[in-house]
Amino acid sequence: MSDLPKARIATASLAGCFGCHMALLDIDERLIELMKLVEFDRSPLTDIKRFTRRCDIGIIEGGCCNEENVHVLQDFRRNCDILVGIGQCAIMGGLPAMRNAIMHSDEPLRECLEEAYIKGPFTQNKTQIIPNDPALPLLLDKVYPCSEVVEIDYQIPGCAPTGDVIYEALAGLLSGRFQGFEREHIRFD
Amino acid sequence: MTQASTFETDQDQVALICERHQKDPHRMLDILRDVQDQFRWISRETMATVAGKTGLTQVAVEGVASFYAFLSLTPRGRVTIRLCDDIVDRFAGLPAVVEAFENALGIAVGQTSADGAFSLEYTPCIGLCDQAPAAMINDVVLTGLTPEKVREMVAALKGGKRPEDLISHRFDALSPYERAKRMVKNNVRHAGAVLLGPVPEDAGLMKALAQTPAAIIDQIAASGLRGCGGAGFTTGMKWRFAEQAEADRKFIICNADEGEPGTFKDRVLLTERPHLLIEGMTIAARAVGAREGILYLRGEYVYLRPLIEEVLAERRAKGLLGKAIMGVEGFDFDIRLQMGAGAYICGEEGALISSCEGLPGEPKTRPPFPVTCGYLGFPTVVNNVETFCHAARILDCGAQWFFDMGTEGSHGTKLFSVSGDCINPGIYELPYGLSVRALLEMAGGEDAAAVLVGGPSGTMIARDTFDRKLTFDDLATGGAIVVFSPERNILEIVEYYMSFFVHESCGYCTPCRVGNVFLQKAVAKFRQGLANPADIAYLKDLSATIIETSRCGLGMTSPNPILSTLENFPLVYSAMVKPPKDRIRATFDIQSAISDARVLAKRRSSIYDKDFTK
Numbered sequence: 036m037s038d039l040p041k042a043r044i045a046t047a048s049l050a051g052c053f054g055c056h057m058a059l060l061d062i063d064e065r066l067i068e069l070m071k072l073v074e075f076d077r078s079p080l081t082d083i084k085r086f087t088r089r090c091d092i093g094i095i096e097g098g099c100c101n102e103e104n105v106h107v108l109q110d111f112r113r114n115c116d117i118l119v120g121i122g123q124c125a126i127m128g129g130l131p132a133m134r135n136a137i138m139h140s141d142e143p144l145r146e147c148l149e150e151a152y153i154k155g156p157f158t159q160n161k162t163q164i165i166p167n168d169p170a171l172p173l174l175l176d177k178v179y180p181c182s183e184v185v186e187i188d189y190q191i192p193g194c195a196p197t198g199d200v201i202y203e204a205l206a207g208l209l210s211g212r213f214q215g216f217e218r219e220h221i222r223f224d
Numbered sequence: 225m226t227q228a229s230t231f232e233t234d235q236d237q238v239a240l241i242c243e244r245h246q247k248d249p250h251r252m253l254d255i256l257r258d259v260q261d262q263f264r265w266i267s268r269e270t271m272a273t274v275a276g277k278t279g280l281t282q283v284a285v286e287g288v289a290s291f292y293a294f295l296s297l298t299p300r301g302r303v304t305i306r307l308c309d310d311i312v313d314r315f316a317g318l319p320a321v322v323e324a325f326e327n328a329l330g331i332a333v334g335q336t337s338a339d340g341a342f343s344l345e346y347t348p349c350i351g352l353c354d355q356a357p358a359a360m361i362n363d364v365v366l367t368g369l370t371p372e373k374v375r376e377m378v379a380a381l382k383g384g385k386r387p388e389d390l391i392s393h394r395f396d397a398l399s400p401y402e403r404a405k406r407m408v409k410n411n412v413r414h415a416g417a418v419l420l421g422p423v424p425e426d427a428g429l430m431k432a433l434a435q436t437p438a439a440i441i442d443q444i445a446a447s448g449l450r451g452c453g454g455a456g457f458t459t460g461m462k463w464r465f466a467e468q469a470e471a472d473r474k475f476i477i478c479n480a481d482e483g484e485p486g487t488f489k490d491r492v493l494l495t496e497r498p499h500l501l502i503e504g505m506t507i508a509a510r511a512v513g514a515r516e517g518i519l520y521l522r523g524e525y526v527y528l529r530p531l532i533e534e535v536l537a538e539r540r541a542k543g544l545l546g547k548a549i550m551g552v553e554g555f556d557f558d559i560r561l562q563m564g565a566g567a568y569i570c571g572e573e574g575a576l577i578s579s580c581e582g583l584p585g586e587p588k589t590r591p592p593f594p595v596t597c598g599y600l601g602f603p604t605v606v607n608n609v610e611t612f613c614h615a616a617r618i619l620d621c622g623a624q625w626f627f628d629m630g631t632e633g634s635h636g637t638k639l640f641s642v643s644g645d646c647i648n649p650g651i652y653e654l655p656y657g658l659s660v661r662a663l664l665e666m667a668g669g670e671d672a673a674a675v676l677v678g679g680p681s682g683t684m685i686a687r688d689t690f691d692r693k694l695t696f697d698d699l700a701t702g703g704a705i706v707v708f709s710p711e712r713n714i715l716e717i718v719e720y721y722m723s724f725f726v727h728e729s730c731g732y733c734t735p736c737r738v739g740n741v742f743l744q745k746a747v748a749k750f751r752q753g754l755a756n757p758a759d760i761a762y763l764k765d766l767s768a769t770i771i772e773t774s775r776c777g778l779g780m781t782s783p784n785p786i787l788s789t790l791e792n793f794p795l796v797y798s799a800m801v802k803p804p805k806d807r808i809r810a811t812f813d814i815q816s817a818i819s820d821a822r823v824l825a826k827r828r829s830s831i832y833d834k835d836f837t838k
C-alpha cells in the first residue's frame with residue numbers, strides 16, 4: 036500500500052467562510068491515516084498558490100461571487116481529475132447567495148453594495164465610499180453555485196459537513212468505491 | 225374627499241355583489257369574477273370587504289384572487305385583450321398581430337394603457353386553434369387575426385365602440401347562438417354517427433326515464449364508453465361507484481374546462497349540441513341519484529355563457545330540468561353554471577371541484593376519489609362534455625350500436641380537433657381505430673413532419689410512426705391533434721409547451737413547480753447549442769423524478785413533450801449537443817456575469833479583459 040504513489044489533493048476556498056476547510060480537520064485522528072495516502076498540492080493548507088502538477092482530487096469550498104472565484108474554479112477543473120464541491124456554498128451558493136434575492140431591482144449589484152457599505156442600519160462607514168481598489172476582483176452579477184460554472188463530479192453536503200461525511204467521501208474516492216452517503220449522515224432535520 | 229366617497233360606494237357595490245351570491249364562501253370565484261368584471265381589478269380593500277361578508281380571512285380571499293389568471297390584483301384596462309400565444313398561433317402569424325396591437329395601442333404585451341382603457345396580455349390556448357391567431361377581448365372572441373384587422377379593430381374601439389360591436393353592429397339583437405356563430409366557425413369537417421350527425425331531441429332521456437337507474441348504468445357499461453377528457457376511465461364504472469355511494473346529496477359535474485392546448489371539440493359540442501350535453505347530465509343524475517349538477521365552463525369560453533344559460537332556462541321551462549322532470553315524480557335535477565377564470569389545472573377533476581367550491585384551483589389528494597368524496601365531500605361524477613353527449617346517444621340508440629363502432633377496448637366515435645399545419649383544420653368525428661396517417665389525409669396534412677397527439681401532455685410522433693392508431697391502447701387522446709410541417713423547429717415547440725406547464729403548474733408540489741422550470745431551461749440550452757451529452761440523461765432523470773413525485777396528472781404528464789421527442793426525434797437533440805471543452809460549462813458566460821460590475825466599478829477585468837492594460 037505504502038509503495039503506491041500518494042494521491043494528490045488540491046483545495047480552494049472560493050465564496051465561503053473557510054468553515055468547510057476547518058471541517059476537514061474534524062476528521063480528527065483519522066487524518067493521520069489519510070495523510071499516509073495523500074499529499075496536498077495547491078491549497079490554503081499548504082499555502083501553495085499554483086498547481087505544481089495535475090491532481091487526482093480537487094476540493095472546492097464556496098460558490099462563485101467574483102471573477103477570481105471563476106478563474107480559480109476553471110483552473111481547478113483543468114488540473115484535477117475529480118472535482119468535489121464541499122458545503123452548501125459550493126453546492127447551492129449558500130449564505131453569500133442571499134444577495135441573489137435582490138432580484139426585483141434594475142441594478143441589484145448596486146443595491147447590494149449600497150446596503151452593505153452605505154445604507155445598512157448597522158453600517159459604520161464614515162467615508163461613505165464603496166471599496167473599489169483596482170486589486171479587488173470584479174463581482175459577478177449574482178452568486179453562482181460551482182456546478183453552474185464547471186462540471187462538478189461529487190458534492191459533500193452540509194454547512195459545514197461533518198467530519199464523518201468528509202471522511203466517508205474521501206476514503207471512498209481514494210479507494211475508487213465511493214457510492215454516495217449513508218442516508219442518516221446527510222439528514223439535517 | 226371625492227375619493228373617500230367613491231371608495232364607500234365602491235365597497236357598497238362589492239358588498240352588493242356578495243349579497244347577490246348569498247355571501248356564500250363557496251361562491252368565491254363567482255363573487256371575485258363579478259368584482260373583476262365591474263372594477264377591472266380586485267383591490268386590497270375589496271378583498272377585505274369580501275372577506276368580511278363571506279366570513280373568510282382576507283388571505284383566503286387573496287389566495288383565490290391571486291390564483292386565477294383572469295382575476296387581477298392590479299387595475300386592468302376597461303378593454304382587456306388576451307392573445308393566445310400558443311405555438312400554433314405563433315406559427316400562424318402571431319408576431320405580426322402582436323406588433324400591430326402594440327403599435328396601435330401604444331402599449332407592450334403585459335401593460336395597461338395610462339388612461340386605463342386597454343390592457344394587452346398573453347394567454348395560453350383559448351380553444352380556437354383551428355382559426356388562429358385568436359384573441360379574447362373582454363367577453364367576446366376574435367379569430368383569424370391579421371395586422372390589418374387589428375388596426376381596424378383598435379381604431380373602432382378607440383372610437384368608442386364596444387368589443388361586442390366588432391362582432392356585429394346589431395350584436396344585442398342577435399340570439400346567443402347567432403352571436404357565437406358570428407364569432408367562431410365550427411369547422412365541422414366530418415360528422416359521425418353519434419354526435420354531429422342528426423340527433424333527435426331528448427330521445428335518450430325519454431328512454432332512460434322508463435328504466436331503473438341500474439339498467440341505465442348497465443347500458444353505459446355495456447357500450448364500452450370511456451371518458452373523453454383524456455384519462456379514458458370507464459364511464460359505466462364511474463357511475464356505478466357513485467350510485468353505490470350512500471349520501472344525502474350527490475353531484476353531477478360536467479368538465480367543460482377544455483384546457484389542453486390544441487383541444488376545441490367541447491367548444492363545438494357546447495355550441496351545436498348543448499341540449500344533448502344537458503340531456504346526458506340529466507341521465508347521469510337519474511342513474512346515480514343526484515339532484516344537483518354543475519357545468520364548469522372555462523373562463524375562455526365566456527362567449528358561450530349566454531348560450532348555455534339560455535339552454536338551461538329553456539329546459540327548465542320545458543320541465544326537462546327542475547322538479548319532477550318529464551313528469552316523473554321524485555326525479556328532481558337542476559344545473560348551475562360555474563365559470564372558470566383562466567387556469568388549465570382546473571380541468572383536473574380535483575382542481576375543478578376545488579374551483580367549484582370557491583377555493584384556489586388546486587388538485588385534491590386521491591384517494592378518496594370524487595365518486596365517493598367529491599364536491600363539498602359528497603359523491604360526485606365528473607365527466608367530460610363529450611362523454612355526457614355520448615351517454616345520451618347510447619341511451620337512445622342502444623349499447624350494442626355504440627359498442628360495434630371503433631375497436632376492441634375503444635368503442636364508439638371520438639371527436640378529434642385538428643389544428644396546425646393542415647389545409648382543413650377543424651373537428652372530425654370518427655370511430656376509434658383510425659391511423660394518424662388516415663386522419664392527416666382527411667385534414668390535408670400529409671406533409672407533416674410531426675404530429676402532437678393529445679396535446680402537450682400526450683405524445684409527439686414522427687413520420688415513421690404515422691401508422692399508429694388513435695385508440696386508448698395506442699395513441700390515447702382527449703382529442704387534440706396538432707400538425708407540424710417540416711419547416712417547424714421541434715425544439716422550439718417543445719420549449720413552448722414546457723413554458724406552458726411552467727405557467728400552469730398550480731405550485732403545490734416542488735417537483736412540478738420547480739422541476740418544469742429546470743426542464744424548460746435545459747431545453748433552452750439545447751436550442752442555444754450549449755448542451756452537452758450529459759444533458760440528455762439529465763432531461764430523462766429529471767423527467768422521471770417529476771413524473772414519479774407529482775401529485776396530479778399535470779406533473780405526471782408535463783415532461784411528455786420532452787420524453788416523446790427524445791424518443792421519436794432523437795437526432796433533434798443529438799445534433800445540438802457539444803462535448804464541453806475542459807469540462808467547463810458553456811452556459812456560464814463570464815462576460816455577461818461581470819458586465820454590471822464593470823460599469824459600477826468603472827474599470828475592466830484584470831483576468832477576463834484582454835485589453836485590460838489599455
Ligand SMILES: Cc1cc2nc3c(=O)[nH]c(=O)nc-3n(C[C@H](O)[C@H](O)[C@H](O)COP(=O)(O)O)c2cc1C
Binds near residue numbers: 454483571609776778
Ligand atoms: C392537468 C389536467 C387537465 C385536465 N383537463 C381536462 C379538461 O380540460 N377537460 C376534461 O374533460 N378533462 C380534463 N382532465 C381530466 C379530468 O381530470 C377527468 O379525468 C375527466 O374530466 C373525467 O371525465 P371523463 O371520464 O369523461 O373523461 C384533465 C386532467 C389533468 C390532469
Ligand code: SF4
Binds near residue numbers: 054096097124130195
Ligand atoms: S458551507 Fe457553511 S461552512 Fe462551508 S463555506 Fe459555506 S458557510 Fe462556510
Ligand code: SF4
Binds near residue numbers: 728729734736774778
Ligand atoms: S403536480 Fe403540479 S399541478 Fe399537480 S398538484 Fe402538483 S404542483 Fe399542482
Ligand code: FES
Binds near residue numbers: 311354
Ligand atoms: S387557441 Fe391558440 S392554440 Fe388553441
